Amino acid sequence: MRKGDHSYRMDHKGLIEESAEDLYENAPCGYLSTLPNGLIVKANKTFLKWMGYAAEELLYQKKFQDLLPIGGRMYYETHYAPLLRMQGFVTEINFDLRRKKRQLLPVLVNTTQLKDENSKPILNRTTVFNITDRKGYEKELLRAKKQAEEATRIKAEFLSTVSHEIRTPMNAIISIANLLLETNYTQEQSQYLSTLKASSENLLHLINDILDFSKLESGKVALAEREVDLKELVTSLLHGVRIAAQDKGLALKLAIDKDMPPRVLGDPVKIGQVLTNLLGNAVKFTERGSVSLELELEELTDKEAVISFCVEDTGIGIPKDKLEKVFEEFAQADYDINLRYGGTGLGLSISRKLLALYGSKLTVKSQEGQGSTFCFALRLKLGQAAPALPNDTAAGHEPDVAGVKLLLVEDNAVNVMVVTKYFEKWGVDFDVATNGVAGVAKVMEQDYDLVLMDLHMPEMDGYEATAKIRSLPESKYKQLPIIALSASTEKDFAEEMAGAGINDFISKPFNATELRNKIAHYAYAATKGLPYHTTFTGQQPMPTAHTPLQNPDGPAYDLSTFEELLGENEADLEELVKITIRNFEVFQGKFQAALVSRNLEDYKFSCHKITVTLGLLNAWRLQHAITQGKDLLEEAATTADQKPLDEIAKAIHLEFDVLLAGLNATLLHRWNQTDTPDTP
Known part of the structure; x- marks a missing residue:
């Protein structure tokens, strides 16, 4: 006990006693009293010290809500005050209070309202707890949780990648061992080959177990039906x-x-x-x-x-x-x-x-x-018995898909034109929807033999659109064949497609023969009312698009793939070039905006949508710059340095300018006109 401090005294037993006033003023939590309108009429020393105010600066000068930032003030008016009036108390309300020097103090507030004999509110008594340390602990816990989740994700991806990469040569080793066992060999060689085969099969079994376990642990396994x-x-x-x-x-x-x-x-x-x-x-x-x-x-x-x-x-x-x-x-x-x-x-x-x-x-x-x-x-x-479906390709000729009623759900105009040109050649009766919302609406309006569904679209992606179609009440929507079209190269997205109810998969840029065969297979079953054989099980990684040898130091682009696709149809080629110009002008702005705002998700979405067109144009210089931008944007999450992003943004912008200038020059010299973009 300090000499001269009259807040304390000794009782007759020699024990220290503290006054109620001292307990109030120096409590480890803040106390304040306010009028029903929020005007502060009393506050203890603890609260004044936290806030940095002298008593005369705060008491009868400020309301409690004056200490709140704009967001907290809105919450006070819309939730805190009405709840207090309604039930007479509020507990465990989290606010940030603005101190005198403008720093924010995170607090937890409990308030009790005193009323007179007529139940009219006369005073609010509030206890304030400083939760700065708790917020720090929460941040640390959240950081630790994110680190643990990231470590788990990295482990799962590592196990999955390594298992996939090892499984390919292991399958080759086992196959070669089986082939060798069918040839002439000595007894000693037989023992070697048998040991090789048995050991390889055991190793493959171990790898498959690890792969399956990592998928289950990461929640990437879904049931097919x-x-x-x-x-x-x-x-x-x-x-x-x-x-x-x-x-x-x-x-x-x-x-x-x-x-x-x-x-x-x-x-x-x-x-x-x-x-x-x-x-x-x-x-x-x-x-x-x-x-x-x-x-x-x-x-x-x-x-x-x-x-x-x-x-x-x-x-x-x-x-x-x-x-x-x-x-x-x-x-x-x-x-x-x-x-x-x-x-x-x-x-x-x-x-x-x-x-x-x-x-x-x-x-x-x-x-x-x-x-x-x-x-x-x-x-x-x-289920029901499923008769075998014909396989026209086995008979040595292309299957007939003329008259098939098909819906293409795709938002990229270049991709739409490329795919529909094949449909026109094959005699397919098709409609086009430019996003998942429109696709679901068209499926509800008309009967289709099958749907080709892009996976990445604005408003509603292919996964959600497929799930909504499958959830429609009529049984025909459960049986409607839905084939995914995607330029994605990720290995473990098959489970997500199976979970959404997608039946099969075609990578972009697609193989025309594969597309025609799949349309024939599913359309035949649909038109005959037969259960079809689903080749996509959601168990194996889907094939990725075949990509030509990329040369980032070569020409900006060439039209050879466009010309090969459209043959001698100059009008269609001209229209495709015009659509490409309009697309690239839009994407040029989108890539710049995503880099400036460091929005990785928007950048990846644009990458996905433009990949097929870049491949068709052999525009590997622009593709290389865009890939570099994605890598830098992923690294930017851990650094505040904007310079690398600014530099790659300039490089991408320049490549777009070169490509657009070339395409416009082609329009001018080949068809004697320039492209006029549609007004947004």
Whole structure:
């Protein structure tokens, strides 16, 4: 206790006592009292110290709302004050108070309103908590959360990329080993080849597990819904493990309920993956006896069926205390089993995560030394038998697509003209929608045999448009074939398309033969009212567009691809050049604006929309500059240096000027006119 400080005194027991006034003035939180209109009539020393005001500067001089920035003042008038009048108190309201020196102080406010005997408000008592430190902690936590999420994303992308890159040469190694095994070789070479094949297959299996696990962890896996013949599916799966079972002298048994529906709607890839994991484990951990797969119909209605799947073996079994451990990532029952049998310990974890997408759970019953039984049940919609569709290309001639009713949803005018020229040659009856909103509207207005859907568009992209079409009440919208058109080169966007309900994919610039074949395939099924075979499963990365050898030091552009596409039709070529000029004038401004505002999303969107046109024009100098701009814009997120962005903006602007000047000169000298852009 300080000498001369009369705020404290000793009681008769020698204990320190503090006055109520001192507790009020020096409390660790701020206290203030205001009239109902917000005028401050009392404030403790703590609050005055935080705000930097003397008492005479604040009391009866300012209202509480005067201390708030404009946004806080609006919230005070529209939410805080009405709520206080209505219920007589407010709690945990977050404000920023403006101090005398204009800095902002983050606070948490609790207010109680005092009323007279007539329930008329007379005074507001407010407690103010300084949450500067808490805000700092929140920022640190948010920063740590973002860093953790970014690390997880980078890890998932790394695993996915590496797995994809390794899988390609591994498939080649296995294929070559199989080919060599069919040639004449010595007994010693046979052992080498068998070892090579077995080791390669084991390595590929490990890579696939890692890839599947990384996709599941990053939430990139979605269920497809396709016609599935379960009998055909499980028979083929058993055939896949038959050789391994025969090598160990194991009997393979299959039992299918006689009342099983012939076809159901489900994801054959995911269901097959789960059963393959279970059957592979059963054979792997069984030295003698048998492995059985049983499908039992538990429930059947006119719309759906509940089917249980059980894989039973007579293998080594699992100790009772390890039954749950086997479902953990990178875990097996014990260390000795890992040494003896190998593997990642991911198979059961992946299977359980895949089944969770169906709302199902993988269960196990086991007794050590006597075998294990793994079971799960799926509720699946009923399908129908699907007759085979004709394959005109196999007969050696192009399929006839004349009369097919088709909707093209595409916002890029150059792309529209290129695609529709093929439609005109083939006799396709087509409509065009320039965005997803218009595309959905046209689908609702007319009946189409199929839809070609660009994925990246303004107002509504292809994913959302497809999802909206699929959600329409009539069943025909669930069956309407929708094929994605995209210049995207990302490897892991297949799951997103499958989730939206897209049936197939064609990369841009497209191959005309591939486009014609796909139109024929899906249109035939649609016109005959038949279920079609969907080649896009959402499981493998989609093929990317073939890109010619790029030379950033070559000419600004050439029209050879345009001329090849349109043949001798000079009028169409002239129109295509005009459309390209108008497009490039728009995109020139968009790229500049995105670089100035550092808007990476807008920049990427423009990159995507212009890529096909640049490829058709062989405009690799401009393409190179735009790619450099994207790289610099991504780096700019971590630096305030604007100079590199300004320099690349000038370079892009110059390349656009050169290209536009050349195209306008072509119009002038080849067709004796200049292009006049449409007035916005």
